[in-house]
Amino acid sequence: DIVFEVVCPSIPGYGFSEAPHKTGFDSVCAARIFHKLMRRLGYQQFYAHGGDWGWLVTSNMAQLEPRIIKGLHVNFAPPSTLGLPLALSLMFGWWFPRLFGFTDMDIQRLYPCMEKLVKESVAESGYMHIQATKPDTVGRALNDSPVGLAAYILEKFSTWTCHDFRDLEDGGLTRKFTLDDLLTNVMIYWTSGCIVSSMRFYKENFGKGLDQPHSKMPVHVPT
Structure with missing residues (x-):
């Protein structure tokens, strides 16, 4: 039998993971923190999976310490640099x-x-431009209104599940998810107040430009 353990951390500033206290916290910083976490948990080697921002964080982890990452799997792989x-x-x-x-x-x-x-x-992609340039402005507004926060988050559950749902009056939200699932996601942001810090992660990454040194570094681990 194959026995394995799953360690699923949140990026600092997301969910109930404490937000960074210094500016400049980008994907490379998150990768370093996750490596430290895995060492503290006693893992000498492990496999990594990432999606969305996790794609970049786990790729950075493989770039930083390729002998520790035995294999990398991502479900989102845009070109790191257009050129x-x-x-x-x-x-x-x-x-x-x-x-x-x-x-x-x-x-x-x-x-x-x-x-x-x-x-x-x-x-x-309007949300991405807002979060990459004015995260505190929109984030403060969303933290002041649970209805506004729910509308902002759940709109993506509609359009990213099926583009045709944009034309439905209710956004087709409950066609793929239960209300409990949807509200649980919203409540993680509402109760922790993390919408601002999670948006800042966009600014810290995009604010440094897309042509960062790690974008030109190869990933040598099996991917």
């Missing part, structure tokens, strides 16, 4: 596919997806 060649190929590959090494099949598969991706990114 000029990639940007040019995406912008002009439709008109000059051979110049950028695209086949006809590449064009058929890539550009309908890119068009949809761009449209959806523009339509659904």
Whole structure:
């Protein structure tokens, strides 16, 4: 039989994990803290999984101490840096596919997806821009209103579950989740008051720019 233990920490500033006391707390800082946590718990080696911000934190963990991370699994893997060649190929590959090494099949598969991706990114990324630039402004307002906080959080449960739910009067919230599940998520933010500190994590990461040293570092562990 295979026996394993799951350690599922919250990023400092999320849920009931104490918020950082200093500015500059980004994904690399979180990665260092999680390594310290695992050492204190007695783990010499372990596997790591991450999604959303966890993708970046666990990737940083693998970059920092590759001999400790036996394997890395992520369910969200955007390109760490776009780079000029990639940007040019995406912008002009439709008109000059051979110049950028695209086949006809590449064009058929890539550009309908890119068009949809761009449209959806523009339509659904407003929260990210707010949190990456003005986290305290919107966060203070949400901490003052449980209804406002619920609306802000649950809107994502609707649109990120199924884009068609945007057209439903109730957002289709209970088609995939129970009210208990939804309210439990909201109450974690409300009772801990962590919405501001969780939003600051966006600012600390995006505020330093997307071209950070770790974005160019390879991940050597099995991924």
